[in-house]
Amino acid sequence: MIRCPRCFDALRPVPLEQGAVYSCTHCSGVFAPAEECTDLLGPLVDVDTWRGTDWATFGRQSRLKSPKTGQLMEHVEISWEGKTVELDLCPQTGGMWFDAGEMKTVSEITRSLAQEQDGDFTDVQTKFGARSYLLQLFMNLPIELCNPVRKKPIVTHMLIALCCVAFLWQLSVDNIEASTRTFALVPEAAQGKQIWGLVTYMFMHGGWAHIFGNMFMLYVFGDNIEDVLGRKTFLMFYLACGVAGAILQVAFQTGTLMVVGASGAIAGVMGAYLVLFPKVKVRMVFFFIPLFLKVRYYLIFWIALNFFGLMGDDGSVALLCHIGGFLCGLALALPYRNYDIQNQLQA
Numbered sequence: 001m002i003r004c005p006r007c008f009d010a011l012r013p014v015p016l017e018q019g020a021v022y023s024c025t026h027c028s029g030v031f032a033p034a035e036e037c038t039d040l041l042g043p044l045v046d047v048d049t050w051r052g053t054d055w056a057t058f059g060r061q062s063r064l065k066s067p068k069t070g071q072l073m074e075h076v077e078i079s080w081e082g083k084t085v086e087l088d089l090c091p092q093t094g095g096m097w098f099d100a101g102e103m104k105t106v107s108e109i110t111r112s113l114a115q116e117q118d119g120d121f122t123d124v125q126t127k128f129g130a131r132s133y134l135l136q137l138f139m140n141l142p143i144e145l146c147n148p149v150r151k152k153p154i155v156t157h158m159l160i161a162l163c164c165v166a167f168l169w170q171l172s173v174d175n176i177e178a179s180t181r182t183f184a185l186v187p188e189a190a191q192g193k194q195i196w197g198l199v200t201y202m203f204m205h206g207g208w209a210h211i212f213g214n215m216f217m218l219y220v221f222g223d224n225i226e227d228v229l230g231r232k233t234f235l236m237f238y239l240a241c242g243v244a245g246a247i248l249q250v251a252f253q254t255g256t257l258m259v260v261g262a263s264g265a266i267a268g269v270m271g272a273y274l275v276l277f278p279k280v281k282v283r284m285v286f287f288f289i290p291l292f293l294k295v296r297y298y299l300i301f302w303i304a305l306n307f308f309g310l311m312g313d314d315g316s317v318a319l320l321c322h323i324g325g326f327l328c329g330l331a332l333a334l335p336y337r338n339y340d341i342q343n344q345l346q347a
Helices: 034-041 102-114 130-139 154-172 176-183 187-191 197-203 208-229 231-252 263-276 295-312 319-336
Strands: 012-015 020-023 030-032 061-065 072-080 083-089 096-098 281-286 289-294
Touching: 020 034, 030 034, 034 102, 061 083, 072 102, 083 102, 096 102, 130 208, 130 281, 154 176, 154 197, 154 208, 154 231, 176 197, 187 231, 197 231, 208 231, 208 263, 208 319, 231 263, 231 319, 263 295, 263 319, 281 295, 289 295, 295 319
Parallel strands: none
Antiparallel strands: 012 020, 020 030, 030 096, 061 072, 072 083, 083 096, 281 289
């Protein structure tokens, strides 16, 4: 039995997908072995990579004893942009003790540091080559600088695969327009006809550029939202945003637009990203010039274009679907704004 270094209560093991951490139900502290630190908080929380940096200070002896060895631990202080957190490191095992709330602060500091183009996390940042430059130049799509996840985004990849399979099916049928309309979102849904289209439309697409752009955006933004919400919740969130966009579209559209595409659901993912990761940087290419900007500016500009587009809407793009999905994603993500994995370990 291992005990809390603060209040000396027995620590409760909390199993992870691989390994386990140890939580105190009294003070909410957590002891995480070295490998579990990165499993729990992501690759940015690797103490070995912090050594030698100007934002992490090592060497001062802690007053707390390691739950594993009983020996005094080492103080580790990290500080960046006005935020400071003092952690306790077990020198013998590499495990760390996190007091209540410290995991959240560590995650915020390391994510902020990772957005520095010439900082200490360049090894985990996205590598930008000629192919990505040309893609961004011609498709005007964003790419994250650095926002790694803790778990494989299985649901995000599954949704991408389902959309691709559905698109290949569309290409294989004899009458593609009639077959697509069967699963599309049609204006008649407002009268209760072809109601399944509120869901199935988001797996259909209107062409190669359409599906490529949508799947690229889902790939870029979906993994981080899935990481925070969890796989089951993310799937329900994704479908809810798609349905919300569909409802707004059929409720207020004045034309006969048949809607296909995952952009309503993906707009919801983008809305959630704006709430949860507003300071993450993305690269865009404007007039051949690569620019790095905080994602909140890109996302606010994108949704603003959709609102302005309503004034001159010719009915060719389901702008209301985008807006409905985005607003739904914003609203559903708000309870997760102060997300702290350490709180979940106490449940």
